[in-house]
Amino acid sequence: DSGVTQTPKHLITATGQRVTLRCSPRSGDLSVYWYQQSLDQGLQFLIQYYNGEERAKGNILERFSAQQFPDLHSELNLSSLELGDSALYFCASSVGGGYEQFFGPGTRLTVL
Amino acid sequence: TQLLEQSPQFLSIQEGENLTVYCNSSSVFSSLQWYRQEPGEGPVLLVTVVTGGEVKKLKRLTFQFGDARKDSSLHITAAQTGDTGLYLCAALGTGTASKLTFGTGTRLQVTL
Numbered sequence: 001d002s003g004v005t006q007t008p009k010h011l012i013t014a015t016g017q018r019v020t021l022r023c024s025p026r027s028g029d030l031s032v033y034w035y036q037q038s039l040d041q042g043l044q045f046l047i048q049y050y051n052g053e054e055r056a057k058g059n060i061l062e063r064f065s066a067q068q069f070p071d072l073h074s075e076l077n078l079s080s081l082e083l084g085d086s087a088l089y090f091c092a093s094s095v096g097g098g099y100e101q102f103f104g105p106g107t108r109l110t111v112l
Numbered sequence: 113t114q115l116l117e118q119s120p121q122f123l124s125i126q127e128g129e130n131l132t133v134y135c136n137s138s139s140v141f142s143s144l145q146w147y148r149q150e151p152g153e154g155p156v157l158l159v160t161v162v163t164g165g166e167v168k169k170l171k172r173l174t175f176q177f178g179d180a181r182k183d184s185s186l187h188i189t190a191a192q193t194g195d196t197g198l199y200l201c202a203a204l205g206t207g208t209a210s211k212l213t214f215g216t217g218t219r220l221q222v223t224l
Contacts, residue, residue, distance in 0.1 A: 103154030
């Protein structure tokens with residue numbers, strides 16, 4: 001158990017819909033990262049937040065957005081969902097911008 | 113953008129055999145990490161290497177960082193069924209952002 005929690009574990013929805021994925025970092029960690037893992041693209045970095053502020057952006061689509069709240073939990077919002085958005089979404093956390101990132105168990109999103 | 117190529121993509125071996133997994137790039141890494149991911153779970157950090165030529169051992173696992181810091185290898189001695197999983201190398205970005213760029217992955221299956 002990494003100490004990072006993600007909800008829900010599974011999510012099935014339809015194209016065009018909007019969903020919100022939630023992540024609670026390890027106690028004391030200020031940085032939260034979001035990654036997408038699909039069969040054809042592997043594990044891709046989406047976005048990082050540090051203490052409520054956006055710190056780095058990766059291959060995140062404009063239809064996707066994220067935020068980190070004062071209690072340090074983070075949400076990833078995915079809108080206008082397409083079939084190709086079906087993937088595993090992982091959240092990771094670290095103390096700061098440090099080397100060691102701890103990954104949550106992931107949310108499996110299926111878009112039908 | 114750093115591209116990390118891992119080889120082989122798939123490896124199926126019997127318990128007790130030795131194996132080596134490679135991670136290569138045309139770019140120089142500031143540091144490199146190895147993760148193992150089991151089905152339905154998030155990646156778990158195994159090791160971080162930061163110095164060219166560095167060798168780290170973790171029980172039956174030996175990690176090496178190339179002298180030029182462009183490549184790395186993971187050697188497993190006397191593989192066990194519990195070593196089965198997806199092995200990922202990841203390069204850490206520089207600066208205040210700590211986004212990870214993951215390799216293409218090596219899926220290892222160890223059978224009795």
